[in-house]
Every structure is written in C-alpha cells, then in structure tokens.
Amino acid sequence: MNATLQGRRSSPALLIAEHSVLVAYILLLLLVGVAIALNPAFGSLGNLKAQLLIASFVGIIAIGQTFVILTGHIDLSVPWNLTFSAILAATCYANGYGIPAAFGLGIGFGALVGAFNAVGVAIFRVHSLVWTLATNALLQGLALLYINGQPPRSTIPPFWRDMVTGDVGGLPMAALLWLVLAVLTIVVLKRTSFGRKVYATGTNETAAFLSGIDTRLVYLTVFIISGASSAVAGLLLTGYASQTYLGMGNDYLLVPIAAVIIGGTSVLGGTGGYVGSIAGTLMVVVLQAVLSTAQIGQAGKNIIFGGIILLLVLLYGRAARVND
C-alpha cells in the first residue's frame, strides 16, 4: 500500500485522497456559496438555524455510522431502530411515565438493538451488511406488530418539542446536543485507547486481535453506540415533528452513511474520522436544501442525490488497484 502511495505521489487523485477532510470542507463552502447564490434567503440566520437543526439529526446518526464504518462494517438497521425506539418512548410517555423513563426506554432499546447487531457480527461472524439488513426487517415487523398496524399514538407534549427546537444562546437545543456529542466523539476517537482500538480493528482485525485487543468488545461497543445514536435521533425527530410515524426513519439510512463516506472515512475501515463526517453531514443537508429550493420533486431529488454521492466517492473514495 505504501509503495502504491509513493509510486503515484504526483497524481492529483492521490492528493485529493490524502486530504479528503480538507477537500470535504472546501466543497462544503462551495456548496453553501451555491446555495446562497441561488437563493439569498438561504444565508439568513433563521434558515441557517433551521438547517443546523436538521443537520443535528443526521450528524448524531453519523456518529454511530462513523464508529461502525471505521471498524470496516456498516449499520443498515438505522431506519427501523430509529422508528421503533421513538414509538416505544412515545408510548411509554403516553402511558403516564415521565420523560426520563421514556427516553431511557427509547435509548436503552436502541442500544440493545446495537448489541444484537454486534452479536451477529462479532460472534457469529456474519457480515454486518446482511445481518443488520435482516435486523432492520425484523424490527420493521416487530414495530408493525407492536402498534398492530394502526398509526402510533402521538401525544407529544409541547416541552418535548421545546427540548429539540428551543433556543439556547442562539443555537437550537438539538444542535447544542450534537455539538457536545461531536466533541465527545472526536476526543474518544483521537485521544483514547478505545479510539485507537477502533482504528486498529478496522485496519486489520487479525493483527489487532494478536496485539491483545478484544475485537469482539470493540464491535460490541461501536454497534451499541450506533444503536443508541439512532434512538437519540429518533427521540429528537419525534419532538421536532411532534409525533411518531411509520417510516420516520426511512430518510436516515443513506444520508448519514453518505455524510460519513464523503467526509473521507473509508468503507474498508481504519481511516477517517468524525471531523470529516461533520463536513459531510453539513454538505448533504445543504445539498438537500438546495434541491428543495430548486423545487425538484422527490424523484428528482433521489436521482441527483444518488448521483452526487457517486461522483464524490469517485473523487476520493477509490480503493487500490488489484495489481498493486
């Protein structure tokens, strides 16, 4: 691998790959420029706050995906984990238990789903791609059974909404929570032994295991983080929309994964980090906003969004040649 890098040091593709985080932030600035040029109102304080609020949902899920993708895996169970956790919390609240119990139940359930994902990956040695896809289907069925096909009961109190959209020091509460969790994530990944174990496991699991890292414990932790962050996003979305609904998680599968990938984290594991994922998160959110203001329908949005993700990964997400 090193030989490859040296052999093609001058190529611009390599330069981009080596500085993917920087490239992501430059692209973000360009994108914001385009957004403001298309619609000057995009730069207004109110709109930026609204975008930041939406970005915090994506960004919090991207925390979990960053941890998981750094180990070389992926979590495809986000949509129904998010939805089911939110429904459980809302139902718990509707049944007269307080907010702490409701949130505890929601996040606890999300973490439990994460642990279940980890069992498949770490102990049964099934690739997360298939295992979490199956978990997602299972959760979808269980959620439908739980609410018996009826729209979920939604008696979301106003203060649940305020806890998400309320203004503290000029920032929406959800964005503040994202900021705290983001700093925590960066510190854990860059400054703790656990963070180094995550990178080591993603780079070479066997080597990590031989150097004394319990890779199973690493998988367990990253999938629990991912499950819990899906649940937190579900609780925030519930407050934001003042209701829970089936399919509330559907938009949160590709978008956070795309945020992580275009933020420079390799799907093969071992390289990248959350600083890039933040740029990626803001990029995908601004992109969606631009597509919305351009009055492109859902179909066109999906096509353009998918196309741009492909272009961005082609720009700097490429793997080594087979002959290297």
Add this chain to the structure above:
Amino acid sequence: MILTRYRPALLALIGLPLIIILYWTQQPLILSSFGARILANQGTTLALAAMAQMAVVLTRGVDLSVGAMVGLSNAIAATYMGDSLTSATLTIIAVLLIGTAAGALNGVIVAVGRIQPIIVTLASLYIYGGLALLVLPEPGGSVPDWFATGLTDSTGPVPNGLIFLLAVIFLVWLPIMSSRLGRSIYAVGDNEGAAYVSGLNVVRAKIVAYAMSGLLAALAGLFLTAQTTSGDATIGSGYTLNSVAAVVFGGVPLMGGRGVVLGPVLAAYFLSIIVSVLFAAGISPFYQSVVQGGLLIIVLAAGSYRALSSPNWLQVLRA
C-alpha cells in the same frame, strides 16, 4: 461428486418440500395444476431477483439496487406497454436493455471506479428508485391480457411461470456461467488477486456479473408486472432484502466464488410460500417481516456453527 456440488443447496432442497407439505395440509388444492400455478406465480419474481443478487454475490459483491431495478422495470412496463403487440414488444425489449445497462453501470463504477459495491449500489438504489418514480409517480398503468396470462397461466399442467424461469436458467444463466466468462466471474469472487495474476480480465468479469444482475432484475420486474397487471414504482423495495435472504438460504456464500443457482431459486420459492402458509393459517400479515427477517437471522447464525465450535479464535478470524 454431484452430491458435493449441490450440498450448499441442501437446506433449500429439504425446506421447499416441507413447506409445500405444510401448505398442503392447510390448502389441499395446492397439489393440483391450479395450485401449482399459484405456487409458481408467487415465487418466480423472487427467484429471478435472487439470481440477480447471486450474479453479483459470486464476485464477492452485493447489489442493494436489485429491488429498485425490479420497481423501475415494473413502472416502465406498466406505463408504456399499451395494447398493441408492437408497443408491448418494444417496451419489453427496452426494459431488458435498460435493466442490463443499469446493471452494467453499477459494474463499471465498481470495477473501473474501484468503489465498494455497497456504496455504489446504495447510491444507485436511490437513482433507479427515483427514475421509477419519475416514470410512474402514482401506482397505475396496465398491461395487455396476452402478456399477463401468457406468463402466469399454465400450459397443460405446467405453470408458465415455471417454464419462463427454466428458460431463463437454461438459456441465459447456465450458458453464460459455464462459459469462460462465467468461470472468470467465479474466479474473481474466489480470489481477485489470483484471478488477475492468472491473466483473467477482472474488470470485464465484474461488469458482466453486474449487467447480468440488471438483466435478471428486469426479467423479475416483467414477471411481476404480468402477475400484478399494473405498475407501482415502489413495489420492488422488498426484493433487495429477500433476494439476499434467498442467496444466503440457497447456500451461496457472501464471500463469493461458490454456489449453484438451484439453491437461491429453491430458497426463493421457499421464502415466498412461507408467507402464504402464514396467511392461510390466519396469522397476521404483520408477521411477514418478522418471519422473513427472523428466518434470515437464524440461517445466518446457524451457518456460523463452525466459527462457534472452533477452539481457536485466531483460526476463525483468518477463515
């Protein structure tokens, strides 16, 4: 020799008759030519989608866009077929060409662009799904009667759906897979580096595998259109997971390079019929996802018994 070759498909070979017997105890009609037609029509779409998934899994990839391509084919077919023989024929040709091209595009990005299959097909899932919605924003459309009955009726006691599937297997799958090109698809999945060093065209093998996946998904979409006689851009969404489930259940390892087509095809019928059995037994349709997801999890977990029984974790890691 033959036994070893078909051993991976054993689970599906045993499971399918069992589930049909179970169905028969609830619906005795199922063992008539009428019943056979119903069974065939239920499973053929998934069997074709499973073959589409298998073509890519053989190269150690995965195609998350299979469901979207089934939906796109369904939307195009139901929108443009019309009543005349000419328009229907042209539409069928167009669907097959678009499916093949869409699959080949996935393959080019994976093989030439060197991007992980999961990212490519996750993104193209949105692109092809979006195109399907553009073609047919609201469920609707229609197909000519001859097309619908031609694919879903019976010829004598034999369901046409089964004839269609066998034709695809014997005229498309087996000739390609037993050719040099097909061998190279297996070789690339088994060990890409070794395949390259042996002089095989790795890029071409991958592109052909993804193009086959697109073609087979388009065929699945066409059969689905004949079966439902209408179009729905989102109808394919369930086929991604179920095609992966059929591939796993049919004994094709996700590590690629191995597997016989019989496994996923039988597994596809198994997974389709199990839903009808639940329905016939009066169990809530909400259990469908639970059963399909749960079954996949059980099979995946059971398939790793060797990892669990190995005394040396290091050997497991290196496997």
